[in-house]
Amino acid sequence: MSLSRYKGYTTIEQLKESEGKEVTLRGWVYNLRGKGKLQFIILRDGTGICQCVLFQSNVSEEIFQNGKLLTQESSVMITGKVVPTDKAPGGFEIDVTNLEIVTLAKDYPITPKEHGDAFLLEHRHLWLRSSRQHAIMRVRSAVVKAIRDFFDGNGFKLMDSPILTPNACEGTSTLFETQYFDLGKAYLSQSGQLYAEASAMALGRVYTFGPTFRAERSKTRKHLTEFWMVEPEMAFFDLNDDMDLAEDLVEYIVKFVLKTCQQELKTLERDTTMLEKVVRPFHRMSYSEAVEWLQKNKIPLITKVDGKEVETEFPWGEDFGSTQEEAIMEQFDKPCIIHRYPTEVKAFYMKRDPDNEKVVLAMDMLGPEKAGELIGGSQREDNYDLLLERIKHENLPEEEFQWYLDLRKYGSVTHSGFGLGVERTVKWITGAQHIREVIPFPRMIYRIVP
């Protein structure tokens, strides 16, 4: 006899191992169809969905009457024989011999019919139970596992960065502010990168994996105020190594999901032909080549002058907006890396290209199918004086960055890294309409509950 009773519990996921045997399932009523002396109970247990059939003639009158009392999302324990059938989703159904009500639910708000986004978000704590959200969460879990497996299997060590930080990391986006004891203001981290750099100098190849916070007042289907990001950082990697690693990672994630989540992708009605094309090498072009392409294809820069939209030929030096990124990506069926952006539009810590002072060794990976930016990364400035100059130029507090400058003082080496947005990746792979669907409890500008 096993010491742990739970190890004997049967889940719907493992039903085929119990064909012909009597099992007990523990779960919730997903849906019901009454048919007089016959009752169909669609049961979900977190691992899957299974049809249970309750015949009046097979059970006691009490059990049958209990079956008639059931409501959507009531919790139950159902015992019965596992019977193969093609009439039930999943290929098996339970011929019920016993049914025990755990708790009856009353007036479950999310019915099997359609609902609007606002209503579903207000009921996010319950929405997670529905099959589509359930499938997305399982894919998310697989994506996270793929990321961890990939790094752990390639000599990387997990070195998490602090979430409370004394200053703005990149000095650009708006941060959440809080009072930190007697030491003044602290901010919720918008990136673990600077700490990852210090970690890489200690352990060689590292990655941080955690939540990150942006207080931008964004209202779009690809932004969250709290999201998860994985950030590898590697000593002795130049920009090319960085781009190769980014491609390897994304290819690995997609392959892993295709291998382990076929059922989920089917539930989501995701056409996987595009995902199957995600094989190295990906497309690559420099920023300058991309600008040439935009000019040749007459994709303009749209600016507002006195409230009116003005279209001009896209000039070199301007950062790409979603109009430009989407136009470029429309021609591709797998991700594309754009590298070597103008120095002025990128962060202070990026290393300038020795062959062209006007650009930095930065790279962004854009996904196909309107996935947007999946990755942003760069080779870091490793020269003490140049980095200090950039910090001064951006008016960043020099004292706060002293420890960061130290990394260039004591055995500085070429190093690179990038950040991959977990939700952006899951949104792309699942084909979800909105990024809020791919994180269990989304945090957005006008929504913090539940």
Add this chain to the structure above:
RNA sequence: UCCUGAGUAGCUCAGCUGGUUAGAGCAUCUGACUGUUAAUCAGAGGGUCCGCGGUUCAAGUCCGUGCUCAGGAGCCA
């Protein structure tokens, strides 16, 4: 922060150029049914038409204003 759009039953929505008692489907409740797949059939209950003010003989509908929400820009993963 700027631009655009929306708010009518528990949910999703219809409601025309202002006009009697505001509708439908689903959900809920009652009843029928031994193979349902968003089951079907018969019946019942269910409304602060987002709030406030105005125009009018008459406002869900027109005007003003406030609130809430959505998605697009910017920012980025």
